[in-house]
Amino acid sequence: MSVTEPLADKLKSFRSYVRKMKSYGEALDVMYWDLRTGAPKKGVGVRSEAIGELSAEMFKMSVSDEMGRYIEELTEPGVFGQLDELNRKLVEECKKEYDRSKKIPADKYQAYVVLTSQAESVWEEAKEKSDFAMFQPFLEKIVAANLEFIEMWGYEGHKYNTLLDMYEPGMTVEKLDPLFAGLREKLVPLVADIQKSASVPDTxxxxxxxxxxxxxxxxxxxxxxxxxxxxxxxxxxxxxxxxxxxxxxxxxxxxxxxxxxxxxxxxxxxxxxxxxxxxxxxxxxxxxxxxxxxxxxxxxxxxxxxxxxxxxxxxxxxxxxxxxxxxxxxxxxxxxxxxxxxxxxxxxQPSLIRIEADELTYNLHIMIRYEIEKKLFDGSLAVADLPAYWNEKYKEYLGVTPSNDGEGVLQDVHWSGGSFGYFPSYSLGNLYSAQIRHxxxxxxxxxxxxxxxxxxxxxxxxxxxxxxxxxxxxxxxxxxxRVTGEPLNPDYLVDYLQSKYKEIYKL
Amino acid sequence: MSVTEPLADKLKSFRSYVRKMKSYGEALDVMYWDLRTGAPKKGVGVRSEAIGELSAEMFKMSVSDEMGRYIEELTEPGVFGQLDELNRKLVEECKKEYDRSKKIPADKYQAYVVLTSQAESVWEEAKEKSDFAMFQPFLEKIVAANLEFIEMWGYEGHKYNTLLDMYEPGMTVEKLDPLFAGLREKLVPLVADIQKSASVPDTxxxxxxxxxxxxxxxxxxxxxxxxxxxxxxxxxxxxxxxxxxxxxxxxxxxxxxxxxxxxxxxxxxxxxxxxxxxxxxxxxxxxxxxxxxxxxxxxxxxxxxxxxxxxxxxxxxxxxxxxxxxxxxxxxxxxxxxxxxxxxxxxxQPSLIRIEADELTYNLHIMIRYEIEKKLFDGSLAVADLPAYWNEKYKEYLGVTPSNDGEGVLQDVHWSGGSFGYFPSYSLGNLYSAQIRHxxxxxxxxxxxxxxxxxxxxxxxxxxxxxxxxxxxxxxxxxxxRVTGEPLNPDYLVDYLQSKYKEIYKL
The missing domain is CATH 1.10.1370.30 (Neurolysin; domain 3)
Known part of the structure; x- marks a missing residue:
């Protein structure tokens, strides 16, 4: 691509480059869907290899010199302003991805992929055996690697913000703390009142x-x-x-x-x-x-x-x-x-397992994970102390205590894959939905x-x-x-839940 | 890759290159399978584009300079002899594909892809309307393009041999003529006798x-x-x-x-x-x-x-x-x-439609197509004369005459896609199977x-x-x-069919 090339041509080849990446994405999506809905088990090995090849190719395209040139040329001050909104957003999106990936050295990233892949199978066995000690060294390495990545990516305020941003662009601890606190203050007593209600639904x-x-x-x-x-x-x-x-x-x-x-x-x-x-x-x-x-x-x-x-x-x-x-x-x-x-x-019914929780108590399961993730990344909680902290929080928020780590701290797959910052999305979903509903x-x-x-x-x-x-x-x-005229506000979810459940439980 | 690189490394990177091509093939196979077994219709447009991108990528890999270098280096006399059988065959297979693709200029190939893609939808409508004239100009261009390709690819003996070889490596008109003649000589009278038999199965x-x-x-x-x-x-x-x-x-x-x-x-x-x-x-x-x-x-x-x-x-x-x-x-x-x-x-039951034909008469449907394809490529039959020739042959081999071209010369999709040389495979399958069975x-x-x-x-x-x-x-x-100890011989199929059908029809 030469600098004298007119902008329209430049954009056209950028868009076609992105479309090619999306085609790889479509192929990957079908292959994953197929694996999960009935692909024959004897073909899984070859399939995984094919998925690996195509994912690697797609990743290479997102950080290639060609992509680097598109981004550099299209974000030039005289050029970027000429783009329409869609193309501006697209360039920004590609740049964000490019910058994030480029900052991690390839060998470190490769080692991390291997680590999380091992960790996931270790986690599976550890959960089965309720053996946190087995999983602990892996989790320690995953947290350490993420801390290292955060330094490379950079962060503002809490280190955990960089992880939150991967799932919820723009979200920060500073915003989430009051949201979750506002919600928790009302939900914990509501759940307690429900526990005492004589009006228990028949199921x-x-x-x-x-x-x-x-x-x-x-x-x-x-x-x-x-x-x-x-x-x-x-x-x-x-x-x-x-x-x-x-x-x-x-x-x-x-x-x-x-x-x-x-x-x-x-x-x-x-x-x-x-x-x-x-x-x-x-x-x-x-x-x-x-x-x-x-x-x-x-x-x-x-x-x-x-x-x-x-x-x-x-x-x-x-x-x-x-x-x-x-x-x-x-x-x-x-x-x-x-x-x-x-x-x-x-x-x-307050319970131990997040994925089986009802609409109301579900949020408390999320807040426990959020508190833990924050502490892991500000250094105030060591991985070794996770099980005790987990059980303490379950007692405090939900009034229940796991009888072992399999139904406690080991219950979710997320951390074994390094997905820190993901859990808050679930409760954010509830908060957003109540406000949008209003x-x-x-x-x-x-x-x-x-x-x-x-x-x-x-x-x-x-x-x-x-x-x-x-x-x-x-x-x-x-x-x-834009939709609701105000930033995220926990009162809508609180109102919705209180009004629904007080009525059901005749409180 | 440097020439001083040891052979093992060279082979390793060649094999990994081929494996990557196969990964694209796996993705394409899943995407095609999915399209044909229930992909939602509104996604077909994007899917076709994704298939196009991946196919193009796979084709590029098969004719890339990198592939050219692997082939050149691995077929060097001092090197090729050191390879084991699997790797020798693999290099030969890649070379065959590479040579065939390289001989067609990219613009001609691209034009041909567009032509056959248009021709297929025209054929569909022409078949529906029984309108051969509508399809004729497309078929003429497809035959002409194939004749041009044959000149570029080269041929020995009959020009059609080059097309046969794409589906049945090593097969030629010189081998097929006596095989099909031997079969036809016995099948036409057998079918005629069956037609006269009073012992007609109840269906x-x-x-x-x-x-x-x-x-x-x-x-x-x-x-x-x-x-x-x-x-x-x-x-x-x-x-x-x-x-x-x-x-x-x-x-x-x-x-x-x-x-x-x-x-x-x-x-x-x-x-x-x-x-x-x-x-x-x-x-x-x-x-x-x-x-x-x-x-x-x-x-x-x-x-x-x-x-x-x-x-x-x-x-x-x-x-x-x-x-x-x-x-x-x-x-x-x-x-x-x-x-x-x-x-x-x-x-x-001698009939007009190949795909509905019984085990016995099926071969006669194939021979008609074979005779026509040979004549199209030795220039002794013009596309314009196809319908008349088709009907004449159906009368001669099967004793039936189509009432229109939709149930006659337009019935098969193959020619609209340029698949000349494909039809004989069906009867070859019958010939092989009888000999293997023996x-x-x-x-x-x-x-x-x-x-x-x-x-x-x-x-x-x-x-x-x-x-x-x-x-x-x-x-x-x-x-x-290797399996049967002799080259393909039509007698086994003749024996099998005669013995089976004479008994059924009490001849």
């Missing part, structure tokens, strides 16, 4: 034997009702449910059917549907760019949680759909009222009324208009501020 | 309504019986059934269930199973090389046809399995004897006895030992000569 009818074919039928029906586009996606099964957006025309979700639980697969499906509605409705002009995805983990999670909890676990939803579910299982659910069903699916109701009227009438299109279209279509064109902070 | 019981779930169950059961490894593959559905071998640990097949036909999907499944047994059992040492596939279209087709026709359409197979099929459809098949069933699935019986005893006892493992293991494990290490000619 026995949820745990019978439920034919899986009927469950599939119902899940597909509900997806259609919510506006999931089956011409731009498909529903499959996998051990761990997930959503994957190859491009807006191909956003796949999976679920897992349990024979002894009628709602587990359904709520999983609605959760992934929320992620999928976001990805299916990103503006077409972003296709072929790295902006064609959700803007952050937190905003993404706000959508899965909005559709799962605020729609799927609402009273009006079950007033509308319980008769249809009953028709599939007349022997099992014939006697259950919509009110009992609603209360049953919203039972609150604004949505000002625009569309009472959400329960819409759900009662099955007017999901109005809800979806409002979200498309205000959030989905932008993909990564807006930062998470821009999204929440 | 009415095959065409009832058959529940698809039961068909699936039976197809999967038979696959297991034949030795298809479900841990190294999977069975799905697609409009056009196919088998695809990503690697020996991942060889997938598809079929298509018809509600009004109990054997269509089953025989399709067994056919693809034959392809899959070949690919699943290629030696592991060939993984990661371009030799890790069937040696030719013809040998591949010999395996699909052996398992489909010589096993699946045999009397002993149905003596064994009809009771199990009846158990699934007692109302439909309860009264049918194994003998009637056997005769019904082997009915001979040798197999000398080694293992009567095939019917083995099938009657369900001893498919003995059959499969013999084929693995003698054919499958070699992949592309042996040429098709080496395979047939």
């Amino acid at each position: 026995s009818f949820l745990k019978q034997s439920f034919d899986v074919e009927q469950q599939k039928k119902f899940s597909r029906y509900i997806l259609g009702e919510l506006g999931y586009d089956f011409d731009a996606g498909r529903l499959d099964e996998s051990v761990h449910p997930f959503a994957t957006g190859l491009n807006p025309g191909d956003v796949r979700i999976t679920t897992r059917y349990l024979t002894d639980d009628v709602t587990s697969a359904l709520f999983g499906t609605i959760h992934e549907c929320g992620h999928a509605l976001y990805e299916q409705n990103i503006s077409e002009e972003l296709i072929g760019t790295t902006l064609c995805t959700g803007t952050s983990m937190g905003i993404h999670e706000s959508q899965s949680r909005f559709w799962e909890n605020m729609i799927g676990r609402s009273r009006s939803f079950w007033n509308r759909y319980l008769p249809e579910l009953k028709a599939l299982y007349p022997d099992r659910l014939g006697e259950v009222s919509a009110e009992s069903f609603y209360r049953g699916i919203n039972v609150v 604004t949505m109701e000002k625009a569309l009227g009472d959400l329960d009324d819409l759900v009662a009438k099955g007017e999901f299109a109005a809800i979806k279209n409002w979200l498309i208009e205000n959030i989905y279509r932008y993909g990564k064109l807006l930062t998470p902070d821009e999204v929440i501020t | 009415s019981f095959l065409k009832q309504s058959f529940d698809v779930e039961q068909q699936k169950k039976f197809s999967r059961y038979i696959l297991g019986e034949l030795g298809y490894d479900f841990d190294a593959g999977r069975l799905d559905e697609s409009v056009h059934p196919f088998a695809t071998g990503l690697n020996p640990g991942d060889v997938r097949i598809t079929t298509r269930y018809l509600t009004d036909d109990v054997t269509s999907a089953l025989f399709g499944t067994i056919h693809e199973c034959g392809h899959a047994l070949y690919e699943q059992n290629i030696s592991e040492e060939l993984i990661g090389t371009t030799l890790c596939t069937g040696t030719s279209m013809g040998i591949h087709e010999s395996q699909s046809r052996f398992w489909e026709n010589m096993i699946g359409r045999s009397r002993s197979f149905w003596n064994r399995y009809l009771p199990e099929l009846k158990a699934l459809y007692p109302d439909r098949l309860g009264e049918v004897s194994a003998e009637s069933f056997y005769r019904g699935i082997n009915v001979v 040798t197999m019986e000398k080694a293992l005893g009567d095939l019917d006895d083995l099938v009657a006892k369900g001893e498919f493992a003995a059959i499969k293991n013999w084929l693995i030992e003698n054919i499958y494990r070699y992949g592309k290490l042996l040429t098709p000619d080496e395979v047939i000569t």
Whole structure:
């Protein structure tokens, strides 16, 4: 590329370079999806090698001299200002990725990849055996490596901010501390009050034997009702449910059917549907760019949680759909009222395992992990002291104590892969969704009324208009501020949870 | 790579280069498989682009300067002799591909890709409308382009030999003419005699309504019986059934269930199973090389046809399995004897459409296409005269005449994509399979006895030992000569067909 080349040509070749990277991404996404939905086990070795080759190639493209030249030339003051918004954002996004990757020496990064890959299998065994000591040296090395990377990447304020930014651009400890504190102050007493309530929902009818074919039928029906586009996606099964957006025309979700639980697969499906509605409705002009995805983990999670909890676990939803579910299982659910069903699916029970937690206590599980991650990166907590600190916090926030580290500090896979900074996204999702819901109701009227009438299109279209279509064109902070008129504020989630659960538990 | 680099290092980097190409191939195979088994339609545009990017990348690697240097250095007389057999074959295979691709100027090849891509959609419409004139100019250009390529590639004897060699390495008009003539001389009168026979099999019981779930169950059961490894593959559905071998640990097949036909999907499944047994059992040492596939279209087709026709359409197979099929459809098949069933699935009926033809007349459909392709490339038949020549040959070989070009000369997709030289593989498959079967019986005893006892493992293991494990290490000619002790000879197929069909038709 010569400097005299006109800007249009320069942009064209930059865009085609990025589109090629996205093509590798599409190939990788299909290969991963396939591995997780039924690829034959004897082919896994060769497949992993192919995934390794293509990932390496894609990474090389993101840090190549060619990419470096595009970034240098397109960020020149006289040039950058001439770009339209999409191209500016795209150049910035590529530059952020380029800078971050370039700062880590290749040999250090390679060693880290090997370390985390080993750590993940060690973790699996350690969890199985409830043996933290086995995992400890690996976790120590992973934390040390991340501390080293943070020095190379640079940081402002708390060192952990650099990690938070990878999942939630712009998020900091300084912002998160008051958000989580505001939430915790109200949730801990609320959970305690619920514990003392005499009005405990009956859940026995949820745990019978439920034919899986009927469950599939119902899940597909509900997806259609919510506006999931089956011409731009498909529903499959996998051990761990997930959503994957190859491009807006191909956003796949999976679920897992349990024979002894009628709602587990359904709520999983609605959760992934929320992620999928976001990805299916990103503006077409972003296709072929790295902006064609959700803007952050937190905003993404706000959508899965909005559709799962605020729609799927609402009273009006079950007033509308319980008769249809009953028709599939007349022997099992014939006697259950919509009110009992609603209360049953919203039972609150402090527990040890995050992924099994209810909508309310889930946030407390996240805050424990957040407190630990902060302390690991400001040096105030040693890896060796993790189990004790974990158990102490579970007692303090949830009133429960793990009987071993397998159901305690070893329960999550995240740290073995070095994913520090990821956990807060889950609660951020809840915070965002409550605040967005509040604004949505000002625009569309009472959400329960819409759900009662099955007017999901109005809800979806409002979200498309205000959030989905932008993909990564807006930062998470821009999204929440533009949509709701204020920065993230914990009061909306507190209000939503208090009002919902005080009513259920007659407090 | 420097010339002083030791051979081991040179080989290592060559092999890793080839392995990378295979990784792109694995990604492409998954993407194609996915497109054909249920990818959402709105994602097809982006997917096609991704496939285009990756294919281009793989092609570039096969003709790159780096590949050129590997070939040059590894074929040096002092070096080539030091290589083991696998590496020699691999270098030769890469060289063949490299030379063939390098001889076509990039702009001509690009124009040809565009031409055939347009031609395929024009063909689709022309077939629909039975309008040969619409397709004619495209076909003329495709033939002309192939003639030009043949001049660039070079040829020995008949120009068509160069095209035959792409699908069946080493095959020539000089070899094929007597093979097909020997076959035709015996088959045309046999078909005529069958037409006159008073003993016509009843087929009415095959065409009832058959529940698809039961068909699936039976197809999967038979696959297991034949030795298809479900841990190294999977069975799905697609409009056009196919088998695809990503690697020996991942060889997938598809079929298509018809509600009004109990054997269509089953025989399709067994056919693809034959392809899959070949690919699943290629030696592991060939993984990661371009030799890790069937040696030719013809040998591949010999395996699909052996398992489909010589096993699946045999009397002993149905003596064994009809009771199990009846158990699934007692109302439909309860009264049918194994003998009637056997005769019904082997009915001979000269017809217009190749893909619906029976085991016997199928070969005559192929010979017509072979005669035409030869004449197109020796200049003795103009594209404009194709329909008349086609109809004349159908009358001569099969005694039937198409009522329009849609069910005549326009019926196959192959020519629109420029796949000249491909059709003979189908009949070569039949020829190979009969000759291999003859040798197999000398080694293992009567095939019917083995099938009657369900001893498919003995059959499969013999084929693995003698054919499958070699992949592309042996040429098709080496395979047939080493296995059977003689070059391809049409008598075996003639004997097999005469003996089978004279008995069925009581001639």
